[in-house]
Amino acid sequence: MFDVSVYTATAITLIVIMDPPGQVPVFLSLVGRRDEAYRRRAAWQAPLVSLFVVSVFAVGGKAILGYLHIGIPALQGAGGLLLLLVALQLLTGTGEPPTGKATEDVNVAIVPLGTPLLAGPGTIAAVIVAVSEGHGDAGAYLAIAAAIVTAHAVVCLALLYSTTVVRVLKISGITLLAKIAGLLLAAIAVQLIATSVIGFAATG
Template sequence: MSEVFDGRLFSEVFITLFVIMDPPGIVPIFLGLTAAMTGKQRNRAARQAILVSFGVIVSFAIFGQQLLSYMHISMAALQASGGLLLLLIAMELLTGKSEEPAPSGNKGVNVAMVPLGTPLLAGPGAIVAIMVFVQSSDKSTSDWVSIALAAVAVHVSLWLAMRFSGVIRRVLRDSGTILFTRIAGLLLAAIAVQLVADAVRAFIETS
């Protein structure tokens, strides 16, 4: 089983994406964006948002290497920039600035795609994170399977959070949601610092 699945890599990718994409934290934003929708429309919006987010993540996971090569960007540079970006997102989670949904700017836009699917779910943090994991892997079958399953698992968690958003909101209440978001921000900050530290070490070793 270990030849086709790496449990450690799976857990690393899952935890990182889970913290960044924050399924419990997306509940109040999802409810706010879909307040005028019926139950069926809200469920359809959840499915559409997940499909858009997953498509964006997979696209960058597959074509991220070609993009980096074309732009002559090193792995260490990607890790450093990704760490700094994730640190900014962590600060927003810790200070509560991420809790207000971004305005769509156009009432004709499908909120399930924009801003929910992207950039709220498949935002810069998640994109950089998945690219870093793909680039740092040895491209073996077990690594690809582990990363893919982790991405699927996170999106299933996101769909469940949005599908049962009303129940989760009643259970966690506002205080519980805020507490979970703050803890997620703390964990994400630690992940960001580790990414920057690894990038600095790589720069030193290659200099």
């Protein structure tokens, strides 16, 4: 039977970790200067990429990490370093979209939006823990799957509706937003790296 309590707890946990409102400024800073079709496509592609990654880890996360001998602190450290690179680009760049043949095919919906911003270490860890606490109960697993889909649907709606904000912010607003988002991302990255170090120290 469908476990409502597991669904509610998992959905709330994932929504809080993924932070849909907090993703909006980063999303707009990355795609705000693109055309509307690109922005709308990225708004649903990013949650879709995240949904795929999270689903993979929900099904075989413990086995994957165990086989590769990777712990959650290592994921946090890698995610933090990747986010720090993106933050530095936003802080030191001009806010212009990438140009040139080498960067034309770069899809920000995959990196950094889909992962590690949405499907980051916190999201992956929460899903692995939730699945491990299911103890083989089909109802609990169904509830976890529904919670994962619900959380990503909320993120998708937030990103889709945020595309209309671009018309209000204009170019100067997008540039300012990129700097603010870069600062916030840098703080998140440093926190992830610090948490990773603490995790390694605790297990060592």
